[in-house]
Amino acid sequence: MKQFYHFIIKEFYHIFRDRKTLLILLGMPMAQIVIFGFALSNEVKNAHITIVNQSNGAASMKLVQKIESSKYFETYNQTTQTSDIEKMFRKGTIKVALVIPPDFDNTILAQNNSRLQIISDATDPNVATTLTAYLSIIVADFQKELNQPNRIPYTIDVETRMMYNPQLKGAYNFVPGVMAMVLLLVCTLMTSLTVVREKELGNMEILLASPVNPLIIILAKAVPYLLLSIINISTILLLSYFVLDVPINGSLVLLFAVSILFILVSLALGLLISSVTDSQKAAMFISLIAMFLPTVMFSGFIFPIENMPLPLRTISNIIPAKWYFIIVKSVMIKGLGLTLIWKEVLILTGMMLFFFTMAIKKFKIRLS
Amino acid sequence: MEKFVSDKAAIVVSSVSKSYTTGKTVVKALDDISFEVERGSLFGLIGPDGAGKTTLFRILTSLLLFDKGQAMVDGFDVTTGYKAIRKRIGYMPGRFSLYTDLTVQENLNFFASIFETTIEENYDLIKAIYAQIEPFKDRRAGKLSGGMKQKLALSCALIHRPSVLFLDEPTTGVDAVSRKEFWDMLQTLKQEGITILVSTPYMDEANLCDKVALIQAGKILGINTPANITQQFPKTIYQVRNNHMHALLQEAKQWPFTEQIYPFGEYHHVVIRPGAAEPVFPPGIEAGRIHPGIEDVFIDLMRDHEQ
Numbered sequence: 268m269k270q271f272y273h274f275i276i277k278e279f280y281h282i283f284r285d286r287k288t289l290l291i292l293l294g295m296p297m298a299q300i301v302i303f304g305f306a307l308s309n310e311v312k313n314a315h316i317t318i319v320n321q322s323n324g325a326a327s328m329k330l331v332q333k334i335e336s337s338k339y340f341e342t343y344n345q346t347t348q349t350s351d352i353e354k355m356f357r358k359g360t361i362k363v364a365l366v367i368p369p370d371f372d373n374t375i376l377a378q379n380n381s382r383l384q385i386i387s388d389a390t391d392p393n394v395a396t397t398l399t400a401y402l403s404i405i406v407a408d409f410q411k412e413l414n415q416p417n418r419i420p421y422t423i424d425v426e427t428r429m430m431y432n433p434q435l436k437g438a439y440n441f442v443p444g445v446m447a448m449v450l451l452l453v454c455t456l457m458t459s460l461t462v463v464r465e466k467e468l469g470n471m472e473i474l475l476a477s478p479v480n481p482l483i484i485i486l487a488k489a490v491p492y493l494l495l496s497i498i499n500i501s502t503i504l505l506l507s508y509f510v511l512d513v514p515i516n517g518s519l520v521l522l523f524a525v526s527i528l529f530i531l532v533s534l535a536l537g538l539l540i541s542s543v544t545d546s547q548k549a550a551m552f553i554s555l556i557a558m559f560l561p562t563v564m565f566s567g568f569i570f571p572i573e574n575m576p577l578p579l580r581t582i583s584n585i586i587p588a589k590w591y592f593i594i595v596k597s598v599m600i601k602g603l604g605l606t607l608i609w610k611e612v613l614i615l616t617g618m619m620l621f622f623f624t625m626a627i628k629k630f631k632i633r634l635s
Numbered sequence: 636m637e638k639f640v641s642d643k644a645a646i647v648v649s650s651v652s653k654s655y656t657t658g659k660t661v662v663k664a665l666d667d668i669s670f671e672v673e674r675g676s677l678f679g680l681i682g683p684d685g686a687g688k689t690t691l692f693r694i695l696t697s698l699l700l701f702d703k704g705q706a707m708v709d710g711f712d713v714t715t716g717y718k719a720i721r722k723r724i725g726y727m728p729g730r731f732s733l734y735t736d737l738t739v740q741e742n743l744n745f746f747a748s749i750f751e752t753t754i755e756e757n758y759d760l761i762k763a764i765y766a767q768i769e770p771f772k773d774r775r776a777g778k779l780s781g782g783m784k785q786k787l788a789l790s791c792a793l794i795h796r797p798s799v800l801f802l803d804e805p806t807t808g809v810d811a812v813s814r815k816e817f818w819d820m821l822q823t824l825k826q827e828g829i830t831i832l833v834s835t836p837y838m839d840e841a842n843l844c845d846k847v848a849l850i851q852a853g854k855i856l857g858i859n860t861p862a863n864i865t866q867q868f869p870k871t872i873y874q875v876r877n878n879h880m881h882a883l884l885q886e887a888k889q890w891p892f893t894e895q896i897y898p899f900g901e902y903h904h905v906v907i908r909p910g911a912a913e914p915v916f917p918p919g920i921e922a923g924r925i926h927p928g929i930e931d932v933f934i935d936l937m938r939d940h941e942q
Contacts, residue, residue: 273748277737284736469732473791476696476726478718479749632717634698 270479274487281461282491292457296449296499300506303441311397315343315361317352324372330409334365339401356388363387363398375413431516431600438511443595444568446503446526447588450496451533451562456554458492458537463550472634481630485542489534496530497523516602525598525608528615529591535622536587542629562588590614644707645799645830646672646695651704653690664690665701666853672832672846677825679844680834681933687853688834689729692803695832696726709798709830722750725797727788729804729834735777739768739787742776743794750795760827761790764820782813789820800824802833806840818843838930849933856936861929868927870894870909870935874902875922883920890914895938904931 282289318331335342343361344351352364366384374381385402389395432439462485465471474484500523507513515522536558544550563569565583572583583589590611597603597611605612653665664687672678680688693699695708697717706713711720733742743765747754758765768783768790776787785805792800802821806814818840821831833844841847842861849856849864857864877883884903887896892911896903904925907914916922 270749270751273745277734277741277745280737280741281734468735469728469730470734472698472728473726473732473746474749475698476721476724477746477749478722478751633700634693 271483271487274479274483275490278461278487278491282495288457292453292495293498293502295452296445296503297506299445299449300442300503300511303445304438304507304511311339311394311401313341314339314363314394314398316340316398316402317344317346317355317361317364318342319346319349319352319364319366321347321369322367322371326372326375326413327367330367330406333409334402334405337401337405339398352386356386359388361388362394363402365402436511436513438507438513439600440596441568442503442507442511442513443592443599444566446500446595447529447566447568447591448559448562449499449503450526450530450591451559451588453496453499454492454530454533455537455540455558456551458488458534459540459544459550459554460547462488462538462541463544463547466545467547475632475634481632482627485538485626485630488541489538492534492537493527493530496533497527500526513599515599517598518604521605522595522598525591525594525612525615528612528619529587529594532587532591532615532619532622535619535626538626539622539629542626542631545635561586565589566592568592587615587618643674644671645674645676645709646670646678646832647705647707648691648695649705651691651694651701651706653687653694653699653701663853665694667704668850668853668855669704670848670855670858672830674830675825675828676845677821677831677833677843679841679847680832680850681836681838681841681847681929682834682850683836685852686850688850689803691850692726692728692801692832692834696724696801697721723798725792725795725800725829727785727792727800727802727805729807731784731788733776733784733788733791736775738773738775739779740772742787743790746791747794752795754794757794757796760796760824761793763823764793765790767816781809782816785809785813785817789817793824797829799830799832802831804834804836806835806837814840838928838933841929847929849936851933851937851940854940856940857932864929864932865927868932868935870927871907872925872927872931873905873907873914873916873922874899874925875905875916875920876902877920886917890916895935897934899930906931906935 318334320327320331334340344355349366355361364386368382371381383406385399387395387399429435504515508515540550540553544553565586566588572580594608594611597608649669651665651668654661654663668691682688690699694701694706695713697713697720700714708720709723713720737745743754764786768786771779771783776784779787806817809817821833825831844861846858846860847864848858875883875887880903884896884898887893887903887905892907892914893905894908895906
């Protein structure tokens with residue numbers, strides 16, 4: 268026990284004396300939350316639009332005003348020439364254009380039937396679809412207002428309700444994702460590096476020639492990173508709650524408990540990597556390429572797993588972050604309790620035990 | 636673990652072979668090595684880089700498995716009794732292997748704790764060594780000079796009072812004064828009854844050992860006390876010198892009595908062909924018979940070995 272205590276003290280010395288790395292470890296989650304929260308967002312806001320209003324009647328002016336007052340669009344350039352549109356698309360100054368033909372006001376009043384044209388830049392198909400949909404909704408809304416006095420018969424009102432995230436905020440999705448990513452980076456990458464560094468620098472040679480139990484060497488490496496990760500989770504949760512207004516609907520204790528479970532999985536994975544590699548380069552490569560990339564791709568955080576072909580969906584099952592991502596979303600956003608996430612918790616527990624056993628089994632009691 | 640019967644020898648190596656495979660080539664690091672180290676003695680392994688010294692150290696410290704043979708340290712088999720061995724040996728690898736970001740005292744404390752002892756408990760053993768670096772006890776180990784690093788490493792290797800001490804090239808890269816101090820310390824440790832196996836590429840340090848083994852390309856060329864090694868050398872050696880040392884080196888090869896000639900400091904050493912008559916040197920050459928040193932023996936053994 269005394270050995271273990273001294274080992275942990277030593278690990279803390281290593282961490283605290285490497286100020287730059289410590290700063291990165293503690294600063295990274297904050298930076299990621301801020302970057303994902305404010306810069307990297309797939310929500311569409313203030314998209315540049317050009318409205319080619321060739322009609323200039325009362326109705327068309329009203330429509331233009333309605334579009335301009337929406338937070339989704341920002342009028343970039345007013346023009347009456349349809350030929351200008353393509354120029355602007357080419358320059359990339361606008362994302363979407365709305366053409367109001369000259370007979371718009373006349374036809375809408377005289378024939379109860381008129382036409383509009385939406386042209387959008389589909390180089391980014393998601394943005395184009397979203398913008399077209401938003402614009403169509405505004406037009407439909409406008410049409411409803413026109414019909415107000417004399418309602419047309421047989422209308423179907425579709426009422427949509429966005430459960431758990433009524434404002435469709437991206438933060439609800441990326442905060443759990445960032446948590447999984449940060450924990451994996453800190454735990455898996457840093458732990459594997461710190462053990463392998465001792466091999467590279469020759470410290471391991473003395474440790475192995477001493478009576479220390481390999482279990483102590485391994486577990487002592489994990490403890491400081493466990494504490495660092497708990498600090499990181501706390502900063503992420505504080506930032507997302509107070510800065511990004513992401514609610515914590517479920518039990519905070521449960522959220523921390525499952526996070527610690529995921530930390531243990533990542534630590535075990537890092538220790539396993541360090542047991543089977545001999546150089547920091549190799550450990551870094553495996554952690555980043557073999558662990559980090561699949562986590563980003565297969566956790567469902569950026570690309571929805573449901574849309575993947577079956578082989579990829581199967582692969583996603585062995586990615587611990589996928590299960591953690593599901594758990595965090597369930598607990599934090601949906602406010603579910605343990606009874607509804609026990610399956611995922613069980614899977615993570617199994618993974619943790621497997622990785623820890625492998626890490627200890629693969630730990631070399633001799634050089635090479 | 637059953638204790639080995641022979642209590643006289645602290646280290647017993649019999650017919651140990653070890654080869655590495657790098658790519659497709661197989662390198663024989665150790666080739667049928669056998670020797671014994673008496674308890675409480677200072678045994679030197681003398682040989683150039685790449686001779687297999689470090690491999691041998693790693694085998695004896697239970698860090699490396701080997702292909703053939705048997706090795707015992709302090710009565711325990713290095714393969715099956717590795718746990719017992721790791722409790723009773725002190726090991727100082729050739730490369731500085733302490734934590735450079737920990738201070739002198741933190742390093743010593745840490746190594747004391749992993750051997751489940753304290754600095755106080757064995758302070759008398761390391762006092763003479765540690766006292767010299769104690770003024771710098773709050774300095775990080777990475778910022779120490781080469782000589783001080785070695786003293787710290789030796790202190791850490793001794794902190795649990797090992798019965799056998801393994802020192803792999805402890806004086807490489809250390810200044811002459813520190814080297815001398817270091818060897819003085821080894822003599823003191825020997826008085827404490829600790830068996831010491833030390834390797835070095837420096838021939839002059841061989842004279843300070845009780846026994847030396849000359850090792851080259853994975854083979855032991857000879858084992859004896861330093862005095863016997865030179866005394867039993869059967870060949871005659873002259874040192875020669877003139878004003879054109881380089882030309883002399885070429886010229887001397889043509890002399891009928893020359894078996895071998897090589898530069899040696901300010902002189903060249905000429906090994907006389909066995910059975911040759913008393914050598915007569917050409918005029919203008921300062922020549923004199925000398926007692927062979929360890930280097931001369933080693934060079935001769937290496938030459939025989941290569942042939």
